[in-house]
Amino acid sequence: MMDFFQWHWWAGLALLMMIAEIFLPGFFLFCLGIGCIGASITAALGFGPAGQLLVFSAFSLVAFFTVRPLLMRHFWRKADVRTNADALVGMRGYVSQDFDPALRLGRVQVGGDDWRAESVSESPLRMGDPVEVVRVESNTLIIKPVSPP
DSSP states (O other), X not given: OOOOOHHHXXXXXXXXXHHHHHHSOSSHXXXXXXXXXXXXXXXXXXXXXXXXXXXXXXXXXHHHHHHHHHHHHHHOOOTTOOOGGGGGTTOEEEEEEEEETTTTEEXXXXXXXXXXXXXXXXXXXXXXXXXXXXXXXXXXXXXXXXXXX
16 A cells, blocks of 8 residues: 655645635635645655744745735736726717707717716717717716817
């Protein structure tokens, strides 16, 4: 029957940590897995449990403060992805219903949908005028007129 050495347990735990990282992203378990790899090597070299735990802790901490920030920066980029109402900001459209000059309210066609809109400009907006979304407040687009392309 095959005997399991201490390094086998550490290697198995490292593998489990790497697999668990798939389901709990954030690279925390990945760093612990690196610590387990270090402890596995230490155990294979014949060091006792105290040495293994020390190397596990050291490798995990070093990975947490060096490898994790690099991986987070590479894989967790947020800058380019806007969703829902935020995705409308900066988009251009056109007026689909004349704006009431007193209230500065009307309707615009943006992104294939017809929206209630409020203009930040005092200038009158007529049907077909090009506009750009400045921000979104609830279900109302705040728009500004733009010159035709």
